[in-house]
Amino acid sequence: MPIIKDPHLFNEQSLFVDLEGMLGRRLYLKIEGFNFAGSIKLKPAREMVERAEREGLIGPGSILVESSSGNLGVALSMIAASKGYRFVCVIDPRCNPATRQVMESLGAQVDLVTEPDPVDGFLGARLNHVRDLCASDERYIWLNQYSNPGNWGAHYRWTAPEISNQFPDLDVLFVGAGTTGTLMGCARYFREHRPDVRIVAVDAVGSVSFGGRPATRLIPGLGMSVRPPQLDESLIDDVVMVEELDTVRACHRLAAGGFMLGGSTGTVVHGAI
Structure with a gap:
């Protein structure tokens, strides 16, 4: 059991949920909320x-x-x-x-x-x-998360290697797109170390990040009303846009299996399916 003095020094980094039995797809979800801040952020x-x-x-x-x-x-x-x-x-x-x-x-x-x-x-x-x-x-x-290289750098340093080490046979990685820090950090890592892995961005309908028309969005977390400065679309193989109603449905489906997860997670899960 770790002993820490500062709250940011603890973060469970190797927890994944196998969703195949629940969703009928060979899909694994990386859980990032087991730290004192409660999220990947x-x-x-x-x-x-x-x-x-x-x-x-x-x-x-x-x-x-x-x-x-x-x-x-x-x-x-x-x-x-x-x-x-x-x-x-x-x-x-x-x-x-x-x-x-x-x-x-x-x-x-x-x-x-x-x-x-x-x-x-x-x-x-x-x-x-x-x-x-x-x-x-x-x-x-x-701190400016929108252009700070520490945003994507954190996921290049930690998140992407954690995924790569757990799944040596990974085919496709679905990543939610907000500021695109997580997306760009993971995309850069896999392009350099495992270029065979396909990178798919999942965004909310109403976001302008990938050239879509702006529209009202009610669920916080994913999507942008301005183009993310850190986004490099050359590192992405595909983009999936998800309606917020489908996000809610995915969250309800996960909750029915006992997993109470947030809107960003529901968006990515629906996009992956």
Whole structure:
């Protein structure tokens, strides 16, 4: 049993669920929620903060700031509390109220934007708020998950090798696309080490990441209202778009088997099927 002093030092990295009996497909699901942040976002949060520390960007009085739909904000709130940093998370109305309460319980300041940007939607409004904060006070340090190489680098370093080691005969890897950090980290790793594995991105209908038309999306986690700066489509073999209603159906199907999992997971599972 591990003994830790800091919450970000524990993360169950080798748990997979065999879905064949439930879904009738030879499909395995990597479970990333068994850590103190409760999601895969612990990995990029840790990598981005440690990268900023190594580069000397965080000093006395620094205030970390990030835009998040929820899970990254929780992970950064936890790390900031552990390290004694102040943290501001900028969210929009789609963020789950319970998620906001968790961030505030961990000591984070949560700023809610209520009006979408006319062109770039709620994400654009969140980013505008972050830029305004940084312009108002030099103490604000924007980690910027959207272009920070630590985002995809965390998954190149940890997530992709964990999958590769467990499945030497892997045929296709389905990865949800939000900021595309997970997608790009995994795609780069497999292109370099196992180019025979096909990489399929799974995105939500209404997201513009892969050139689709913007539309209202209610489930946070996947999809973007602006094109992700880190996205390199040359590393992807295929894209599957999923309607939110199908996401909900997939979550209900998983719950009927005893697995209570989130919207991003339901989207990827439906896309894979």
